Amino acid sequence: MSKPRRRALRLGVAGWIAIAVVVTAVVVAIAAPWLAPQLPTGGSILEQFEPPSVTHPLGTDVDGNDILSRLMYGARPSLLGPLLVVVLALLIGVPIALASAWRGGVIDTAIGRALDLIFAFPTVLIAALLVLVVGRGLPAAIVAISIAYIPYTTRLTRTMALRERNKAYILACEVQGLSTAAIMFRHLLPNISRFIIAQATIAFGFALIDLAALSFIGIGIIPPAPDWGIMVGDTTSIAQGNYTGVIAAAGCIVAIVGAFTLLGNRLDEGSELK
Amino acid sequence: MTALLEISGLTISIPSSSGDHLLVDGVDLRVDTGSSVALVGESGSGKSVTARSILRLLPDRAKVSGDVLFEGSSIFAMSNAELMRFRQTKVAMVFQDPRASINPMRTIGDFLIDGLRAGRDLARASAVEEATRLLGIVGVSRAEDRLQQYPHEFSGGMLQRVMIASAVGSGATLLLADEPTTALDVSIQAEVMALLGGLRDEFGLSVLFITHDIDLATSHCDRIDVMYAGAVVESRASSDLVAAPRHPYSAALMGCRTHIESRSARLVAIDGAPINASAARGRCAFEDRCSFAAAACSDGRPDAMSLAGDGYVRCVRADEIANDLVRLLHRPSDELAAVVAPIVIAATGLRKEFKVRGAATPTVAVDDVSLTLRRGETLGIVGESGSGKTTLGRLLLGIESADAGTIVVDGALRDGRARSAAERRKRGRQLQIVFQDPYTSLDPRQTPVSAVTEILALHRADLGRDGRLSSAVRLLREVGLDDRQCSALPAELSGGQRQRVAIAKALAADPAAIILDEAVSGLDVSIQAQVLNLLADLQESTGVAYLFISHDLSVIRQIAHRVMVMRDGSVVEEGATVSVLTDPVADYTKQLLAAVPSAAGPAA
Numbered sequence: 001m002s003k004p005r006r007r008a009l010r011l012g013v014a015g016w017i018a019i020a021v022v023v024t025a026v027v028v029a030i031a032a033p034w035l036a037p038q039l040p041t042g043g044s045i046l047e048q049f050e051p052p053s054v055t056h057p058l059g060t061d062v063d064g065n066d067i068l069s070r071l072m073y074g075a076r077p078s079l080l081g082p083l084l085v086v087v088l089a090l091l092i093g094v095p096i097a098l099a100s101a102w103r104g105g106v107i108d109t110a111i112g113r114a115l116d117l118i119f120a121f122p123t124v125l126i127a128a129l130l131v132l133v134v135g136r137g138l139p140a141a142i143v144a145i146s147i148a149y150i151p152y153t154t155r156l157t158r159t160m161a162l163r164e165r166n167k168a169y170i171l172a173c174e175v176q177g178l179s180t181a182a183i184m185f186r187h188l189l190p191n192i193s194r195f196i197i198a199q200a201t202i203a204f205g206f207a208l209i210d211l212a213a214l215s216f217i218g219i220g221i222i223p224p225a226p227d228w229g230i231m232v233g234d235t236t237s238i239a240q241g242n243y244t245g246v247i248a249a250a251g252c253i254v255a256i257v258g259a260f261t262l263l264g265n266r267l268d269e270g271s272e273l274k
Numbered sequence: 275m276t277a278l279l280e281i282s283g284l285t286i287s288i289p290s291s292s293g294d295h296l297l298v299d300g301v302d303l304r305v306d307t308g309s310s311v312a313l314v315g316e317s318g319s320g321k322s323v324t325a326r327s328i329l330r331l332l333p334d335r336a337k338v339s340g341d342v343l344f345e346g347s348s349i350f351a352m353s354n355a356e357l358m359r360f361r362q363t364k365v366a367m368v369f370q371d372p373r374a375s376i377n378p379m380r381t382i383g384d385f386l387i388d389g390l391r392a393g394r395d396l397a398r399a400s401a402v403e404e405a406t407r408l409l410g411i412v413g414v415s416r417a418e419d420r421l422q423q424y425p426h427e428f429s430g431g432m433l434q435r436v437m438i439a440s441a442v443g444s445g446a447t448l449l450l451a452d453e454p455t456t457a458l459d460v461s462i463q464a465e466v467m468a469l470l471g472g473l474r475d476e477f478g479l480s481v482l483f484i485t486h487d488i489d490l491a492t493s494h495c496d497r498i499d500v501m502y503a504g505a506v507v508e509s510r511a512s513s514d515l516v517a518a519p520r521h522p523y524s525a526a527l528m529g530c531r532t533h534i535e536s537r538s539a540r541l542v543a544i545d546g547a548p549i550n551a552s553a554a555r556g557r558c559a560f561e562d563r564c565s566f567a568a569a570a571c572s573d574g575r576p577d578a579m580s581l582a583g584d585g586y587v588r589c590v591r592a593d594e595i596a597n598d599l600v601r602l603l604h605r606p607s608d609e610l611a612a613v614v615a616p617i618v619i620a621a622t623g624l625r626k627e628f629k630v631r632g633a634a635t636p637t638v639a640v641d642d643v644s645l646t647l648r649r650g651e652t653l654g655i656v657g658e659s660g661s662g663k664t665t666l667g668r669l670l671l672g673i674e675s676a677d678a679g680t681i682v683v684d685g686a687l688r689d690g691r692a693r694s695a696a697e698r699r700k701r702g703r704q705l706q707i708v709f710q711d712p713y714t715s716l717d718p719r720q721t722p723v724s725a726v727t728e729i730l731a732l733h734r735a736d737l738g739r740d741g742r743l744s745s746a747v748r749l750l751r752e753v754g755l756d757d758r759q760c761s762a763l764p765a766e767l768s769g770g771q772r773q774r775v776a777i778a779k780a781l782a783a784d785p786a787a788i789i790l791d792e793a794v795s796g797l798d799v800s801i802q803a804q805v806l807n808l809l810a811d812l813q814e815s816t817g818v819a820y821l822f823i824s825h826d827l828s829v830i831r832q833i834a835h836r837v838m839v840m841r842d843g844s845v846v847e848e849g850a851t852v853s854v855l856t857d858p859v860a861d862y863t864k865q866l867l868a869a870v871p872s873a874a875g876p877a878a
Contacts, residue, residue, distance in 0.1 A: 168715035172776070175671055176729050176783060177702025179695040186728070187717050 015266050018259035025256055029075035038066035040073035040226035049242050059244050062236045063224060067245045071252060073226035078252070081142055082207035086200045088146035093153030094196065098184055100154070101161035108158075115151040123148040123210055124217070131219050141220040145210050149203060156199050160192045194267060201264035205257035212253055228253050278448055278480050279305040279328065283340035286323055288333065292678060296555070297323045299504035300340070302578075305448065310474055310481040312491030312512075314527070315501035316616050318682055321484050324501070325450050328482070329361055344448070362392050366441030370453040372433035376425050382409075382436055383421030389440045408439040412469060431462035435469065442473060449473075452484045467494045486616060488527045492516050500524045503559035505575075510585035518600050520587040522564045525599040558589070566595045617682075618786045618819045619647040619670060619705070624679035626665055626843075639665040640676075641843040647787055650813060652820040654834030654851060656827060656866065662843035663823045667789045670821070671707060684786040703733055706780035710792035712772035716764040722750050722775040723760045729782040746782070753778045753808060770801035774808070781812065787819040794829060806833050827866060831855055839863050 011019070028035060037055070043064030050060040058067035100111040127144035134140045164170060165188065173183045214220035215229025223230050231249035238246060281303040287294040298320040305311045315321040326332060328342055330349055342349040344364065352360060369375045376385055386405035390396055396404070402421070409417035412435040425433060434454055441449050451470065455463040471494055473479045485491050491498055492512045500508045500523060508521040519525040557572040558564070564571070570590045578586040589595075624643045627636040640662045647653050657663045668674040670681055675690025682688070684704040692698035709715040717725065726746035730737060737745055750760045753774040764772055773793060780788045790809070794802040810833065813820060824830055830837055831851060838848040839860065847860040858864050 168709040168711060169717045171673065172707065172709065172715055172779065173717075174673070174698065175702065175705070175707050176779065177699035177732055178728075179698070187720075190719055191717065 010269070011266060014262055018262045021255050021259040022263070025075055025079060025252075028072050029079050032069075032072045032076060036066075036069035036072040038069040040070045041065060041224050049237075049240065052244075058248055059242075061231075061234065061245045062240070062242075065224070067231075067248060070226040070231060070245070071228070071248055074228045074231060074249065075252070077138055077221055077225070078208060078212070078228045078256070081138060081211045082204045084142045085145045085149060085207040085211070086204050088142070089149035089153045089203065090196065090200055092146075093150045094157050094189075096150075097154045097157035098161055098188070101158050101165050102180065102184070111154070115154055118147065119151045121148070124214070124219075127214050127219055136219060136222055138221050141211055141214045144214070145207055148210075149207065153196075153199065153203065157192070157196055160195050161188060164188055164192050198264045198267035201260050201267060203264075205260040205264070208253060208257055208260075276307050277304050277343075278307045278345060279303070279482070280343040281324070281328070281340070282343075284324065284327060284342065285339045286320075286327060286332065287337045289335055289337065294337065295680070297336075297504055298327070299555075301501070301504070301506055302509075303499055303506065305480050305482050307447070307480055308474060308478045309497065310471070310483060310495040311497045311499065312483040312485060312495040313499050313501055314485055314488045314491050316486055318617065318620065318685060319501040320504040321501045322452055325367075325452055325482060325484050328448075328450060329365060329367060330357055363394075363445050365448045365450060366444050366446035367450040367452065368434065368437045368441060368454045370456050372430060372437045373425060375437065376433065378425050380424075381421065382423055382425065382428065385425075386421070386436070386440055386443060390443050392444075404443060405439075408443045409436070411442060411473075412436070412439040413465075414439070429462075431458050431466060434458065434466055438466075438469065438473070442477065442479065447478070447480060449479055449481045450484070451481060453486070454483075455490070456485070456487075463490070470494070488524070492528075500527065505559065505588065507560065507589070508585070508587045509578075510581070510587075511583055514581075514583045514585055518596065520581060520585075520592050520596060520599065521560075521589050522566050522595065522599060523560050566591055566598065615648040615650055617646055618649055618684055619645065619821065620682045621645050621670065622680050624666065624669055624681070625677045626662075626669055626674060627677055638843050640669060642679075643840070643843070643845055644679075645838060645845075647819045647821055649786070649819055650817045651836070652813065652822055652834045654830035654837040655821065655823045655840060656825065656830055656837060657840035658825055658866075660842075661840040663840050664791060665843075666840070667707070667791050667821065667823055670789065671705060672701060699732060702729075702783045703785055705787050705789065706783060706785040707789040707791060708773070708776045708780050708793040710795050712769050712776060712796060713764075715776050716772055716779075718764055721761045721763060722755060722767075722778065723747060725775065726750060726778055726782050729779055733783045749778045749782060750775070752812075753781075754804075768801075770797050770805060773797060773805055777805075777808065777812070781816070781818070784816075785818065787821060789821045789823065791823045792825070793822075795824065795826060802829065803832075809833060827855065839866070 037057070041063075043060060043066065045064050047060050047064035048062055050056055050064075052059045056066050056068070058071070061067055061070065096111060100108045123145055126148055127141055130140045130144045134143075170183060170188060173187055178186075211220060212227075212229030212232060215227050216233035218233075221227040221230055228249040231245050232253070234245055237243070281301055284298055284301045284303075285296075286298040287296045289295075301320070301324055303311070303313070303324070313321045313324060323332070327338065328344070328349065330352075332338065338350070344360070349357070349360070383402065383405055386408060387398065387401045390401045390404055391398075405421060406417045409420060414420055414432060414435055420428075428436065437454075438449075449470070454470075455466050458466065467490065470481055470483070474481055481495070483491060483495055488498070488500070492515060495512055498508075498510055498512055498515050499506045500521060502523050508515070508519065508524045510520070515524065516528075519528055556574060558567075558576050561567045561571040568591060573590075576588040576590045578588055579592055580586050622644045624640050625638070626640040627638050629636045643662075643666055645653065655663045655666065665674065669676050670683065672681075672688045672691055680687065680689075683701070686700070686704065688701065692701055720728075723743070723746050726749055727742050730742040730745055734742060734745070747757075747760060755771060755774055755778075759767060759771055764775070767775065773796075776793075777788075794805050797805060806829065809820065812818065820833070822830065822834055834851045836849065837851045837854045839846050839854065839862065841862050846862045847854060847858065854863060855867065858867060
């Protein structure tokens with residue numbers, strides 16, 4: 001018997017470029033300790049704002065740290081953070097969405113209202129509140145953004161699950177006598193998984209921006225730890241007219257977010273069954 | 275002979291929101307010591323409830339009147355302790371499915387020994403000896419070795435023997451056998467029946483045998499009580515009944531056993547819900563389906579009329595039609611087949627409303643619809659979109675719950691969605707569906723083989739992995755798929771092929787009935803004919819009943835034995851397909867027929 005084949009995914013040139021960008025970023029993040037010319041922190045203030053040179057290809061920042069090394073090390077929290085956000089938001093959101101779509105009625109309404117409530121709080125507010133409770137740092141930022149994303153992942157998954165649930169084959173499974181768990185995990189979830197992955201990919205980009213924003217306003221990662229958000233928010237450098245680090249970090253964010261959004265959209269197009 | 279068991283005026287009803295649901299309506303029954311009596315009836319006739327009442331195994335909310343006397347003392351007057359003792363030592367029960375009534379985790383020996391020691395003081399060693407002896411009596415060879423074995427190592431027939439051994443071992447004088455052979459092969463069936471007969475002769479064990487099979491009953495039991503809609507309609511000695519049945523229903527049951535399986539060209543229309551005892555109060559319950567019905571039949575419930583040779587019949591016309599019945603018996607007709615095939619779906623007074631936002635009154639999608647579907651039969655439901663035919667199907671499936679009315683599928687009452695996984699699985703074996711759109715009714719990620727295997731895994735765990743795979747391939751070949759198509763994804767199959775897969779999936783659970791909801795409407799005409807032929811062939815070989823929902827009269831004409839025309843949620847006309855389509859009574863049916871493009875006219 002042949003394995004079920006996936007529908008062909010049309011990437012196009014842009015899609016391949018996006019994949020190249022993502023793969024490069026991941027490789028750099030993992031191999032940062034070996035690839036980076038310097039350590040990301042612990043530079044000397046005496047080497048502040050050096051122009052690009054052989055030792056510092058992108059120059060140094062206000063603390064005398066090598067900007068390229070900071071970018072490379074910064075890829076780690078900048079990629080790991082959004083990944084954790086998306087995974088958390090899906091782990092919580094997808095089961096809620098499935099329950100909501102499957103049971104319908106009062107349960108669906110109750111879940112919908114609860115999600116509205118969470119939706120009403122801006123991400124930054126949730127983050128600020130969490131920081132009060134657990135203190136500053138990456139974990140608080142990730143948890144805050146995950147909470148803020150739950151309504152988003154839940155709503156989208158619910159809509160898709162509801163659409164799929166009303167298809168005849170799911171009803172047929174029920175009539176066949178399959179248990180709810182079997183229908184969910186063997187039929188419903190696999191058939192909407194591509195859509196969920198597409199949405200998660202797009203959400204990854206947004207999470208990257210939101211995490212950077214929290215770092216930027218000072219309630220995310222604590223400086224001088226390397227992070228793209230912190231690098232963009234390096235106001236001292238800007239005040240002194242040195243934009244190299246800011247532009248480089250912003251460029252990385254734009255490239256990654258762009259790549260993920262594009263891939264997400266490509267996946268989404270393919271997930272629409274005919 | 276002395277009466278061991280005497281039931282008099284037993285009436286049982288279950289209270290429900292729509293009034294009491296009458297299950298048993300004044301049953302009198304007598305089992306003499308050392309005799310075997312058969313209680314014969316279709317599912318829903320109340321025979322099993324009657325049997326269970328003897329052990330007081332009724333739901334707490336059941337309302338019971340009348341009396342059950344065992345050895346002269348009333349069962350309903352017993353204290354709980356007395357009842358327990360009575361169940362342990364006086365009466366034993368054997369069920370249809372022996373596998374369901376034995377703990378699979380314990381050995382056959384443990385099962386028998388527990389039973390032996392429950393009622394009395396018995397050392398374990400002597401209990402083992404006794405268990406060995408009992409297995410020998412019921413014809414299980416190498417009894418000592420087999421005591422160590424587990425239920426799964428026994429065949430169904432052997433396991434039924436174990437159940438009977440346990441009954442004998444309890445010292446019971448009455449054995450209640452509720453369809454004990456229905457789940458067994460025909461050859462094993464005869465052996466088990468012979469065993470029961472032998473035990474009666476040897477140990478004086480009285481047997482009350484509950485069955486739907488009147489031939490089996492008359493060939494193995496002394497007396498026959500035929501039940502219909504909760505009442506005994508005829509009570510005779512076996513030999514008398516075989517010679518000359520006096521109730522039209524008994525005659526119908528006997529007359530056309532051989533014709534049930536064959537697809538008859540014409541089946542009579544059966545109105546109402548024949549199994550519902552409540553609906554038949556104050557008249558003869560069989561009236562609706564009786565070809566001998568006369569005005570007198572609706573005039574009160576027929577009294578028992580004594581017959582020569584210690585028997586009675588409840589039919590006001592019994593004397594007038596006696597000769598006709600005997601004649602019928604020797605010339606079985608299709609009409610009798612229609613009356614006798616067991617009922618698969620019986621729905622009464624179904625109603626479903628949908629609230630429409632903004633509208634003052636709800637829309638009535640299904641309005642007081644009753645229907646009966648029998649084994650091997652196809653009932654066509656015709657109507658335009660919005661006539662409520664699809665909602666009716668969803669009510670029967672239990673996807674939607676009815677606002678009023680009752681649904682009995684394959685003997686089980688169903689009300690709305692299944693409440694447990696086990697119930698859902700059980701329902702899967704009762705009723706299946708094939709949908710209109712073959713493009714959404716299959717999981718796009720599943721090949722036909724894996725889809726069918728998945729269903730077999732659910733319902734046929736006994737087959738094993740390889741067995742399921744080969745069964746799935748066999749089933750898919752049967753519906754006309756080749757090997758390559760068996761392992762292709764739905765996207766690679768044509769609409770007709772997909773619909774074949776859907777049919778194979780529906781058949782995999784071996785259901786009693788299949789709802790075909792516009793199942794061929796999406797297909798080209800030539801493919802349509804192929805699928806219709808396939809459906810007819812499958813019905814012939816498996817006896818599955820179809821509820822064929824369609825807007826297309828020409829399709830209905832080809833496949834349905836009977837037809838029901840629906841409009842705005844209610845049934846406007848029903849009857850044999852031939853008569854409804856050639857000689858319609860209702861104006862609406864005439865309109866529908868007029869709208870069909872005829873072969874002679876211009877092509878549509």
